[in-house]
Amino acid sequence: MPIVDMPLEELKKYQGINPCPDDFDAFWDASIAEMKSLDPQVELIPSKFQAPCAECFDLFFTGVRGARIHAKYLRPKNSTEPHPAVIQFHGYTGSSGDWNDKLNYVASGFSVAVLDCRGQGGISEDVGGVKGNTFHGHIIRGLDDSPENMLFRHIFLDTAQLASIVMSFPEVDENRVGAMGGSQGGALTLVCAALEPRIKRLAPIYPFLCDYKRVWEMDLAQNAYAELKDFFRHFDPTHKREEEIFTRLGYIDVQYLAKRIKGQVLMGTGLMDTICPPSTQFAVYNKITAPKDMVIYPDFGHEWLPSFGDMTYEFMMGL
Template structure:
């Protein structure tokens, strides 16, 4: 197949300069401190009429920092569990998706884990978005609040995703020293962000992570939602007078900058035919990972399902969690 990005030999050496602003860490410490003052207000309802009998299924709602109700599925193996006995894994979904269905987590419960899958606010699930944005955006979510990191859409999303870890840590049966986070595409970017901003995850498993190396991604992609950023410039700033301001905002949410702060052991999957999350953007994040790391490379695959990689993740969890 023709290359959709740099040759592999160049990708293996591709380590672009980080774009984190000097106040990157202070920005996120302030944000986390503020959200920690907001009660989680989690409600947990047992689903009693599901045909799966080998697991317990709970419909969960917790509050984002602005009161937005975030919905999730939480599952555990059937039966009683001693306090602190279950390792736990948190799943984040792809762009415009949702928390999925409880059976999507069945393999983790069958391995003896608790598992939690959550909506991203305002996207394809039942979770709304109560945040307000001070200027217009192109269709989608990539450009909401683009000119200020304090009001950018993904600030609340990243904090929502950290609060998913808060929820699993609040459960008596979970072992808070054995937490994994994972997801594909947007979910991979969210797993990187949570592992970069929170020390609790022991393992991180991003699959072709989105939200990485933004400037390169906007230049290189040919499919997927990075086009929303181009469309924002077409609509609101055709001369690109605010380009540096926009990319400054995005730098606070860049998975490449997050990766440099990840201490969790990480398994990343990258596909070389990916035109949505270009391989160079994923390699940029991988090469900046601060902790122990492993790479699964799939040269002939693009932005698509990788069922064989699901088994690789299960083996990774079995070995290290």
């Protein structure tokens, strides 16, 4: 078997090396409480795009720090009974994309919500306002400020807030909601289910934002993770603050949220992935205590995984 990381048997036992802050659980409990205290001021605005089987809306809500967050929301036409829903998350620096590729789920009786991550390729608002470095990248945004001001902390909370809003809609059965996405979307799928544990099924693909120190030690702080190396080169060139920085990143390391997941997990991973190394993905997968299954693609990297979309569809049909 080709290897770019550890042998598979070692991956199955790997538990990650990035330090976890001592107050991690208290930090996220307080963050969730802050999110739940907000008035989201939800707005549903009919979209210019419509389809014979769907009602399509631009959904806006107020997230933490007052940002107006956007998502696409589609629901089946003429549906009179509460039905399942799926929340979708996009890759790093992307957006919620086109409307038409969500219609397969709507045609199958699902409502669909797709988040625009703040400050990326969609129209969600990024209110900024952090002290220190804002050089290139969202992982390091707020890294020299308090952990409560890290941008990915806010994006993580946006995922759970969107899920909670969708669950509150009268047309949605709150007990039949799933989440899915690849890369950053895979990470946010896991995060959403951790911070909103009513998510019943989740299908992450090669999740990003896991085990940052492992990425750096493998000399793979490039591509999506390039900002890690950039941060050290610009702001800590001799690594005097290395332990402090990786511990701070631990607040937004998905592996340490994994224990909160209650829903059933179907995860796709390519063992030749040099963007999100397999060991970082196993670091989070191995910490999930809920029912789980991983589909492994030995010869594939950070790319389309054959048939995994079909598997995900069939998996979500079980909601």
